[in-house]
Amino acid sequence: MKVIEKLGLGALHRLDPETAHGLSIKALKAGLVPLPGPITSPRLWTQVAGLDLPNPVGLAAGFDKNAEALAPLARSGFGFIEVGAATPRPQPGNPRPRLFRLTEDRAAINRFGFNNEGMEAIAARLAKRPRDAVIGLNLGANKDSTDRPGDFARVLEHCAAHLDFATVNVSSPNTEKLRDLQGRAALTALLSGVIETRDALDRPIPVFLKIAPDLNEAEIGDIAAVARDTGIDAVIATNTTLSREGLRSAHKGETGGLSGAPLFEKSTRVLARLSVLMQGEIPLIGVGGVSSAEDAYAKIRAGASAVQFYTAMVYGGLSLAGEIARGLDALLARDGFASVAEAVGTGREDWL
Numbered sequence: 001m002k003v004i005e006k007l008g009l010g011a012l013h014r015l016d017p018e019t020a021h022g023l024s025i026k027a028l029k030a031g032l033v034p035l036p037g038p039i040t041s042p043r044l045w046t047q048v049a050g051l052d053l054p055n056p057v058g059l060a061a062g063f064d065k066n067a068e069a070l071a072p073l074a075r076s077g078f079g080f081i082e083v084g085a086a087t088p089r090p091q092p093g094n095p096r097p098r099l100f101r102l103t104e105d106r107a108a109i110n111r112f113g114f115n116n117e118g119m120e121a122i123a124a125r126l127a128k129r130p131r132d133a134v135i136g137l138n139l140g141a142n143k144d145s146t147d148r149p150g151d152f153a154r155v156l157e158h159c160a161a162h163l164d165f166a167t168v169n170v171s172s173p174n175t176e177k178l179r180d181l182q183g184r185a186a187l188t189a190l191l192s193g194v195i196e197t198r199d200a201l202d203r204p205i206p207v208f209l210k211i212a213p214d215l216n217e218a219e220i221g222d223i224a225a226v227a228r229d230t231g232i233d234a235v236i237a238t239n240t241t242l243s244r245e246g247l248r249s250a251h252k253g254e255t256g257g258l259s260g261a262p263l264f265e266k267s268t269r270v271l272a273r274l275s276v277l278m279q280g281e282i283p284l285i286g287v288g289g290v291s292s293a294e295d296a297y298a299k300i301r302a303g304a305s306a307v308q309f310y311t312a313m314v315y316g317g318l319s320l321a322g323e324i325a326r327g328l329d330a331l332l333a334r335d336g337f338a339s340v341a342e343a344v345g346t347g348r349e350d351w352l
């Protein structure tokens with residue numbers, strides 16, 4: 001991390017976390033954040049669900065909910081970017097405060113509840129996106145919707161022309177009963193509808209499914225079966241957790257989803273379990289608590305074809321994207337892997 005970034009983070013951490021986040025997005029848009037441009041190498045270049053990624057380190061959903069900073073994010077060193085969640089209609093989300101730093105735990109708790117400007121405003125920004133980046137959209141459902149499964153298909157249909165991929169997010173803990181859509185019957189119906197919408201697009205794009213970390217083995221088994229049966233293109237494991245195990249920070253009792261370092265082990269175990277069940281049929285994207293090249297490498301060795309992160313940036317700044325990608329390249333070289341793909345799943349047993 002550069003000195004200037006350290007000073008910036010120090011100042012931001014004296015503010016309420018949501019205000020600080022808003023300022024980070026503004027600083028990015030204003031060109032105040034130094035950006036490295038694309039980071040790639042023959043070892044880092046990889047393909048996931050037909051997408052060409054310059055490197056396998058992606059930005060997780062929720063950082064740029066309204067697709068406001070696409071151009072700077074495209075030059076931030078991430079190999080791919082997921083914006084959103086977008087819902088059909090704009091909605092304010094839960095009352096503030098709704099984002100908490102757990103500094104001693106290198107973690108965060110949020111209960112935003114899909115605050116976003118809605119698919120029309122977001123699609124208008126996506127239409128002006130840079131073409132030389134891989135950009136996807138996290139799909140959500142309106143809190144007061146009478147047809148939540150239909151909401152995912154509506155957002156997909158409206159925004160797909162400007163996207164490289166879309167993610168069905170049924171794993172946010174902050175919209176009541178959303179996670180019920182992860183059950184076998186409900187998930188099959190929902191994903192079949194979304195895939196049907198996707199197949200009818202002029203330019204069909206890959207559709208991913210993002211799951212929660214708080215699932216037991218039987219539930220993970222059901223999800224693997226549904227993913228296979230419905231033709232989902234990749235599974236993202238995982239979203240935030242409801243668990244509060246081992247936390248020390250003052251805000252540990254806040255309601256919401258926990259992200260960051262304490263999520264690493266739990267999300268990596270779900271990833272490794274899925275990797276065994278999928279046997280390489282469907283690629284996996286590992287997210288949860290990644291804050292270093294070593295963490296990204298561990299996720300890949302546990303079965304992920306690519307990784308994403310968000311919370312570590314609160315503590316390490318945006319330059320972490322490039323640091324993790326370059327560090328990953330060095331770790332692959334150290335262990336004699338010629339590519340990311342060669343390393344996928346080679347350390348799975350450690351997590352089972």
Ligand SMILES: Cc1cc2nc3c(=O)[nH]c(=O)nc-3n(C[C@H](O)[C@H](O)[C@H](O)COP(=O)(O)O)c2cc1C
Binds near residue numbers: 060210238
């Ligand atoms: C403030 C905040 C907002 C988030 N919003 C979303 C969202 O809209 N959709 C989603 O699928 N995940 C969302 N997430 C979850 C992240 O994408 C990611 O799955 C999770 O934070 C674990 O990764 P991390 O430990 O690297 O942060 C959000 C996370 C945070 C911290």
